[in-house]
Every structure is written in structure tokens, then in C-alpha cells.
Amino acid sequence: MGKELIEWPYPIDYNKVNIVDTDVLVLGGGIAGSWAALAAIKRGVKVTIVEEMDIFSAGPAGVDHIVYALDNPCCTISPEEFIEGVGPWQYWDYINGISHYIMYREGYDMLCELEKMGAKIRDTEDEFKGAEFRDDETKLMFAYDYDTKHTLRVWGATFRPALTAELKRQRVSIHNRVKVTSFLTEGGEEGSRILGATGINVRTGEFYVFKAKATVLTTGRGGNRVWDYRGGSVATLPRSSGGGLVMAWNAGAELANMEGRAAGGGDPYPRYGTGNPLNTWYPCTMIDAKGKEIPYVDGKGNILTSFEQRVHPSLLGQRFFLERSYRNGNSPVKRPVSLCHTPKFAEAVRKGEYTLPIYADLPGMPEDERRAIFGLMIANEGMTWILYKNYAEAGFDPDKDLLQAYSGGTSSRYDGSPLVGTKKSGYRSYLGGLVHDWDFKTSLEGLYAAGESLFSVHYHGLAAISGRWAGAKAADYAKDTTEPEIFDEQVEKERERVYAPLNRTEGIDWKELNAGVSGAMRTYGGDTLTDEMLNLALVWLKELEEKEAQELIAGSPRELARCLQSMEVLKLAEMWTHAALTRKASCRFLTISKLEYPDNDPPEWHKFITIKKGQDTVEVGDRPLYYWNKQPYALTYKENYERHKPWGKK
Numbered sequence: 001m002g003k004e005l006i007e008w009p010y011p012i013d014y015n016k017v018n019i020v021d022t023d024v025l026v027l028g029g030g031i032a033g034s035w036a037a038l039a040a041i042k043r044g045v046k047v048t049i050v051e052e053m054d055i056f057s058a059g060p061a062g063v064d065h066i067v068y069a070l071d072n073p074c075c076t077i078s079p080e081e082f083i084e085g086v087g088p089w090q091y092w093d094y095i096n097g098i099s100h101y102i103m104y105r106e107g108y109d110m111l112c113e114l115e116k117m118g119a120k121i122r123d124t125e126d127e128f129k130g131a132e133f134r135d136d137e138t139k140l141m142f143a144y145d146y147d148t149k150h151t152l153r154v155w156g157a158t159f160r161p162a163l164t165a166e167l168k169r170q171r172v173s174i175h176n177r178v179k180v181t182s183f184l185t186e187g188g189e190e191g192s193r194i195l196g197a198t199g200i201n202v203r204t205g206e207f208y209v210f211k212a213k214a215t216v217l218t219t220g221r222g223g224n225r226v227w228d229y230r231g232g233s234v235a236t237l238p239r240s241s242g243g244g245l246v247m248a249w250n251a252g253a254e255l256a257n258m259e260g261r262a263a264g265g266g267d268p269y270p271r272y273g274t275g276n277p278l279n280t281w282y283p284c285t286m287i288d289a290k291g292k293e294i295p296y297v298d299g300k301g302n303i304l305t306s307f308e309q310r311v312h313p314s315l316l317g318q319r320f321f322l323e324r325s326y327r328n329g330n331s332p333v334k335r336p337v338s339l340c341h342t343p344k345f346a347e348a349v350r351k352g353e354y355t356l357p358i359y360a361d362l363p364g365m366p367e368d369e370r371r372a373i374f375g376l377m378i379a380n381e382g383m384t385w386i387l388y389k390n391y392a393e394a395g396f397d398p399d400k401d402l403l404q405a406y407s408g409g410t411s412s413r414y415d416g417s418p419l420v421g422t423k424k425s426g427y428r429s430y431l432g433g434l435v436h437d438w439d440f441k442t443s444l445e446g447l448y449a450a451g452e453s454l455f456s457v458h459y460h461g462l463a464a465i466s467g468r469w470a471g472a473k474a475a476d477y478a479k480d481t482t483e484p485e486i487f488d489e490q491v492e493k494e495r496e497r498v499y500a501p502l503n504r505t506e507g508i509d510w511k512e513l514n515a516g517v518s519g520a521m522r523t524y525g526g527d528t529l530t531d532e533m534l535n536l537a538l539v540w541l542k543e544l545e546e547k548e549a550q551e552l553i554a555g556s557p558r559e560l561a562r563c564l565q566s567m568e569v570l571k572l573a574e575m576w577t578h579a580a581l582t583r584k585a586s587c588r589f590l591t592i593s594k595l596e597y598p599d600n601d602p603p604e605w606h607k608f609i610t611i612k613k614g615q616d617t618v619e620v621g622d623r624p625l626y627y628w629n630k631q632p633y634a635l636t637y638k639e640n641y642e643r644h645k646p647w648g649k650k
């Protein structure tokens with residue numbers, strides 16, 4: 001057994017097995033999981049939620065903006081018009097239409113429910129009275145597009161505490177510090193009904209058997225540790241290993257877009273903690289080292305001449321702006337970007353038009369805008385309250401001080417290279433996830449999913465609305481189904497697997513395995529791919545699985561959990577590689593660039609690739625894009641929404 005340097009502060013009992021019986025089991029207590037549990041318990045069933053951390057701080061707890069809440073009373077665009085505007089132009093084809101549509105219909109409704117739980121979603125103190133982005137009647141505040149008002153600025157740091165208090169008030173049974181490790185299935189068979197899950201307490205090491213009539217998977221995404229891990233930390237969600245997806249894979253579930261990934265990582269500075277013109281900071285004015293303003297440009301590259309053009313699509317002849325400015329295609333709804341975030345900027349610096357470094361010019365912004373960025377957005381965004389506090393305590397004054405932009409980029413999804421000096425080093429594989437229907441039911445009986453466990457989703461609002469919907473559906477299913485009968489052999493096998501690292505006296509620690517996986521993936525699954533390289537990745541991953549993964553040692557429940565996570569990262573890498581090998585095409589949206597198949601998204605590959613675990617093999621399949629609006633479903637979003645929504649007519 002490995003040695004811990006400090007004494008473990010919790011009582012350990014690896015032999016204890018806790019059996020928990022419930023109607024609905026929610027795995028992962030982040031945003032989607034919390035909403036799933038609340039929706040389920042309201043339907044009168046017994047609900048248990050399991051979270052690896054503490055529910056109080058589970059998931060990215062903060063949020064500064066809620067995107068595309070088109071049902072808010074000030075919004076001037078309908079979901080149908082929005083989809084039509086976005087649709088033919090760019091990323092929409094590969095995103096998850098079901099959950100996005102529901103978010104458009106219910107994002108604000110969800111916020112109002114949250115407000116009743118004690119969260120702050122409007123400017124009740126009139127701090128921003130009279131601001132252009134505020135509606136004085138409802139006191140709602142908007143971001144990005146002040147014409148159509150689809151996205152709300154919110155005090156998201158209040159959300160997590162409100163949700164946690166509500167879970168307790170509703171008497172949801174909460175199991176904090178328990179990491180789930182596998183699904184329990186009927187007869188222990190892959191592909192059969194899900195009957196619950198197993199887990200270990202990451203403090204005491206105790207084992208858990210959760211028996212459930214219905215299960216909702218909301219463990220979020222996995223990803224950066226596949227490519228980015230080097231033994232230290234990774235850019236975001238360092239503990240996110242994609243374990244839920246691996247569990248689903250092992251149980252035989254169908255996954256889509258697993259080859260999808262997003263460029264990211266590599267920025268050594270805290271995201272949104274340096275001056276920049278992106279998301280949380282939009283539409284901040286940027287200046288160069290000599291004080292010269294760096295202009296914003298529209299989707300066609302035209303220089304914008306006024307601040308108002310950054311936030312009023314009508315001034316640019318556009319119907320609306322998207323929250324982000326995806327540069328793919330010729331979309332007429334692109335949001336402007338700062339020139340410093342386009343490839344032209346490096347050239348302009350070379351020509352001497354601008355001088356590095358550059359800065360966010362908060363003092364040069366209109367006062368309301370400045371306060372909305374620094375104080376509201378920066379402070380409520382998931383990672384920035386601590387930055388806000390530290391900057392304020394160190395004397396930073398946004399009325400007077402500039403804040404330097406280091407890489408300028410928090411995301412390199414924009415088509416330009418990020419600012420000079422940035423080194424793209426990794427990917428976040430956040431596009432893959434479970435295939436599901438309009439009830440958020442997966443391909444496995446008894447298993448529902450929501451939030452970032454689904455394929456091609458992102459956003460707090462989406463996690464919340466899909467969780468709410470999936471929880472309600474799972475409760476209805478649980479009411480109507482038989483008691484689960486646990487297959488003891490499956491439990492015993494899992495106990496043996498999870499505790500194996502404790503029983504070794506010599507071996508390697510979890511970091512070595514994770515760094516090995518990431519090294520393999522950066523080498524063979526990097527920016528430019530060939531099938532041969534991907535096959536080599538599989539060879540390397542198999543070796544890691546057969547050798548290093550069998551040599552992991554752990555000296556405490558914490559190390560044990562990390563060992564299990566590293567094995568999950570290894571499996572996730574393998575799943576990605578299989579899917580990437582299957583797609584014989586490049587695809588810009590999925591960030592797949594293949595040397596042998598340079599055509600971007602050719603018609604024959606314009607589809608979802610699905611994978612699932614077969615008997616000693618990988619079963620590859622596909623689904624048409626927009627499968628959710630084809631038979632056996634109704635043919636429109638609206639009809640499907642009305643047909644499947646778990647609550648009364650609105």
C-alpha cells in the first residue's frame with residue numbers, strides 16, 4: 001500500500017458496504033443533477049443524489065450569464081426564428097437540438113423557479129437603473145445582444161446555495177463525497193436495464209450499492225485530462241474525468257459525437273481573470289501598450305466605429321447576435337469580435353500598427369458597462385469571485401486601472417489564432433455524450449441523462465432545464481416499474497476492481513498513468529490526425545491499460561478515487577480514438593482535422609457517429625442529423641416539445 005505524507009483525517013473502512021434503496025437515483029450533484037432531483041421529488045418519489053464533492057460546491061458553482069432564455073418577457077425572438085437564423089449557417093447541425101430547444105422555451109421559467117428558492121436573477125436593488133442593458137420594468141439585465149435580449153446577466157453566485165438549500169428543504173437524500181464507479185444492470189448484463197450504481201466514499205473508502213428503479217446520469221463532461229494533463233493541474237474542472245460516460249459505455253449505452261472536441265487549455269492565467277474581450281468580458285474595449293484602441297470587427301471583418309455597434313445587431317443590419325462568435329461559415333448572426341482576437345491582429349502588430357502587450361480598458365468603458373463586467377460578471381462567473389476579491393483587496397480599481405491581457409484568449413474556437421504568444425496545447429473533449437430521446441431517456445432502459453452527460457451540450461441553463469425534464473421523466477418511469485433485483489456477482493466484481501490499487505505494495509501513482517495517457521494523446525491524437533496515428537494511439541492506450549493501469553497503487557481513499565479517475569481518463573481516450581477513427585472526414589465543428597480526408601464535413605459524413613461497447617469490440621453506428629425531428633418523433637420542435645413535456649400546458 002502506498003504511503004501518504006500526512007495522516008488521513010477521516011476514519012477508513014474499506015470493508016463496509018452501504019446499501020441504499022431509492023426510487024430515483026441521481027448521479028452527480030451539479031446543476032443538472034440538482035434540478036433532476038428536485039423535479040423528481042416533486043412527483044412524490046424517493047430521490048437520492050450522489051456527488052463526489054459536496055453538493056454545496058458541486059460543479060462550476062458560479063454563472064454570470066444565462067444564454068438564450070428566449071421565454072423571458074423582454075425577448076423579441078422566438079425559438080423557431082432563432083433556430084432558423086442559426087440553422088443553415090454553422091454549428092447547429094451537430095449540436096443537441098432537443099435540449100437547446102427546451103432551453104429556449106424554459107430558460108426563464110427555470111430562473112423564476114430558482115428565484116423563488118432565493119437566487120438573484122434581476123437587479124432588485126436598482127444598482128443599474130437606467131442602464132441600456134436593463135429593462136426597468138422587470139429589472140432583468142441583458143448581455144451581448146441588447147436588441148433581441150435573449151441572454152440574461154445574473155447574480156449566479158447565489159444559484160448554488162439556493163439549489164442546495166432547496167434540496168435539503170425537499171428532503172432529497174444526499175450522499176456527498178461518494179464517487180460512483182459503475183452501473184448495476186439486470187442480470188449483470190451489458191445493454192440491459194439499469195438498476196442503480198456502485199460507489200466509494202472518497203473520505204472513508206466505504207463501498208456503496210445504490211438500488212434504484214430509475215437512474216439519471218448527470219456527472220457532466222470529461223475531457224481536459226485526456227490531452228492536457230502533465231502532472232499538475234488542468235485549465236478547468238481538474239477533477240472531471242468523464243467517469244459517468246465511461247460507466248455508461250461499460251454498461252453498453254450508445255454515445256454520439258465522441259470524436260468531437262474543442263480546442264482549449266494551455267493558458268497559464270486564470271480564465272477571465274485577465275483582461276480580454278470574450279464572453280464574460282464582452283464588449284470590453286481593448287487598447288494596446290501605447291493606449292491605441294483596438295477596434296471590434298463584424299462577421300465580415302468590417303471595422304466597427306461605435307460602441308453601440310458591439311451590442312446592437314440592428315446597427316449592423318443583423319437580426320441578432322449569438323452569445324459567442326463562432327467564426328465558421330458565413331453566418332449572418334455572428335457576434336462582433338475584437339480585432340485582437342482575429343488572425344489579422346498578429347499581422348497588424350508585425351506592421352507596427354499596434355504594440356504589445358494589450359489591455360482591457362475598463363476606465364474607457366461607459367460606467368454601467370464597466371460595472372456590469374467588473375463586479376457583476378467578474379465576481380459571479382464560476383471562477384472569478386476569488387479573483388474579484390483578490391484584485392479588490394490588492395487595490396485594483398476598475399475606474400482607473402487597466403488590466404493586462406496575457407493570451408487574450410480564453411477560448412480558441414474563434415477562427416483566428418489567439419493572441420501572439422499563446423500556445424495551444426490541448427483539447428477539451430466536451431462534445432461527446434449520451435444519445436437520448438425527447439424524454440432524455442438513453443438507449444438503456446431505466447437510464448436517463450441530462451446536462452453535459454448528453455452529447456453536444458453546454459451552458460448552465462441547458463443543464464438546469466434538461467435536468468428538470470429528465471428528473472420528472474425518471475420519476476414517472478420509477479412509479480411504473482418493477483423493483484430492481486441486484487446481481488450480487490456484479491457487485492463483488494466491482495468491489496474487487498475498485499479496491500485493487502489498495503492491495504498492491506509496489507507500483508505507480510495515478511498521476512503517472514494520467515500523464516501517460518495525455519502524452520499518448522498529444523502525440524497521436526493531436527491537431528492533425530491520420531488513421532495510422534490513431535491506430536498507434538490505440539496500441540499505446542492498450543499497453544497502458546494492460547500494464548500501468550494494473551500497477552496503480554493508492555494509500556488513501558483520495559488516492560484511490562484518483563486512480564479510478566485516471567483509469568476513466570484512459571478509457572475516455574480510447575473511446576475518443578475509436579470515434580475519431582470511424583469518421584473518415586475532417587469536421588471543423590468537431591475539431592477533427594484528418595490528413596487523408598481533408599474535406600470539411602462532406603455530405604456522406606454529415607451525420608452523427610455513434611459508438612457503443614460490443615462483445616470485445618466497438619459497435620459503430622450512425623444517426624441522421626436532426627434525428628429528433630424525424631420518425632418516430634414528430635417532425636417539428638414545437639410538436640415534439642408539446643408531446644413530451646412533463647408538465648401541464650404553459
Ligand SMILES: Cc1cc2nc3c(=O)[nH]c(=O)nc-3n(C[C@H](O)[C@H](O)[C@H](O)COP(=O)(O)OP(=O)(O)OC[C@H]3O[C@@H](n4cnc5c(N)ncnc54)[C@H](O)[C@@H]3O)c2cc1C
Nearest residue numbers: 028030031032052058059064180220382451452459460463
Ligand atoms: C468556470 C465556469 C464558468 C461557467 N460559466 C457559465 C456561465 O456563465 N453561463 C453558462 O450558461 N454556463 C457556464 N458554464 C458552463 C456550466 O457551468 C456547465 O454547462 C454546467 O455546470 C453543466 O452542468 P452539469 O450538471 O451537466 O455538470 P456539472 O455542473 O459539471 O456537474 C457534474 C457533477 O458531477 C459530479 N461528478 C462527476 N463524476 C462523478 C462521479 N463519478 N461520482 C459522483 N459525482 C460525480 C461532479 O463533481 C459535478 O459536481 C461555466 C462553466 C465553468 C467551468
